[in-house]
Amino acid sequence: MFFGPPGSGKGTQADRVAGQLSIPHISTGDILRAAVKAESPLGRAVAATLASGALVSDQVMTDLVRDRLQAGDTSRGFVLDGYPRTGTQARALDTMRSPENLLVIHIAVADDAIVRRLSGRRVCDACAITQSVAPGEDAAHEMCPYCGGNLVRRPDDDPETVRRRLGTYASAASAVLDHYRSRHGFITIDGSRRPDAVTADILAFVTSRGGS
Numbered sequence: 684m685f686f687g688p689p690g691s692g693k694g695t696q697a698d699r700v701a702g703q704l705s706i707p708h709i710s711t712g713d714i715l716r717a718a719v720k721a722e723s724p725l726g727r728a729v730a731a732t733l734a735s736g737a738l739v740s741d742q743v744m745t746d747l748v749r750d751r752l753q754a755g756d757t758s759r760g761f762v763l764d765g766y767p768r769t770g771t772q773a774r775a776l777d778t779m780r781s782p783e784n785l786l787v788i789h790i791a792v793a794d795d796a797i798v799r800r801l802s803g804r805r806v807c808d809a810c811a812i813t814q815s816v817a818p819g820e821d822a823a824h825e826m827c828p829y830c831g832g833n834l835v836r837r838p839d840d841d842p843e844t845v846r847r848r849l850g851t852y853a854s855a856a857s858a859v860l861d862h863y864r865s866r867h868g869f870i871t872i873d874g875s876r877r878p879d880a881v882t883a884d885i886l887a888f889v890t891s892r893g894g895s
């Protein structure tokens with residue numbers, strides 16, 4: 684499970700680790716954004732919350748994750764990115780899988796670095812890959828180097844919403860960290876270094892705890 688502030692690199696690292704271990708990457712943010720795009724009942728219910736940078740309710744998120752973890756592709760393990768985010772969600776996850784089998788990777792990055800990163804984040808509207816662009820570049824003129832799609836800014840990446848998301852994270856984070864900190868399967872990793880160094884530390888930790 685990956686835990687950390689918005690823009691700390693959870694998605695980037697979760698994708699790499701899931702690929703390396705050949706297990707699914709389950710991102711609650713991606714699931715919610717797909718629902719908003721599809722205008723499903725869930726999407727209509729959460730659209731305004733996502734746009735504001737607040738949290739969707741514990742009940743909705745817990746039902747969603749419980750349901751997703753019942754799929755057969757999770758039997759060899761999974762990488763969870765974006766859940767749990769509150770103490771209530773952390774306690775709920777303990778009822779879905781054995782707590783002693785859970786590895787919790789807390790990625791720490793300072794707020795000022797996050798604001799810089801998220802102002803340069805673009806997501807391809809066709810293949811959904813995440814890219815970083817130099818500050819000041821105009822998204823309207825960028826194309827995805829992999830598929831030629833449009834690189835667009837996530838709606839919740841405007842600076843004011845990023846600050847709100849950082850506030851939301853700060854108010855819920857200590858309950859989640861308190862829940863996990865004393866466990867054998869918990870680590871805090873400095874996410875301010877280059878992505879390859881972060882990945883190497885995560886994979887070393889997972890291997891040291893018997894994951895492979």
Ligand code: AP5
Pocket residue numbers: 687688689690691692693694695696711712713715732733736737738739740741744764765766767768772800801803804805813814815848874875876877878881
């Ligand atoms: P979610 O999609 O999970 O957003 P988030 O937690 O705010 O995190 P991000 O996806 O913005 O950042 P990330 O840590 O994945 O970083 P990334 O790898 O992209 O959730 C969105 C919303 O959904 C929430 O606000 C909430 O409303 C709702 N929600 C979701 N789950 C919920 C739950 N459980 N309960 C309630 N509500 C929920 O990297 C960021 C950028 O930095 C990229 O451009 C990347 O290329 C770059 N980068 C990555 N690593 C590095 C590095 N080491 N050095 C330099 N740049 C880097």
Ligand code: MG
Pocket residue numbers: 693694695710712
């Ligand atoms: Mg993400």
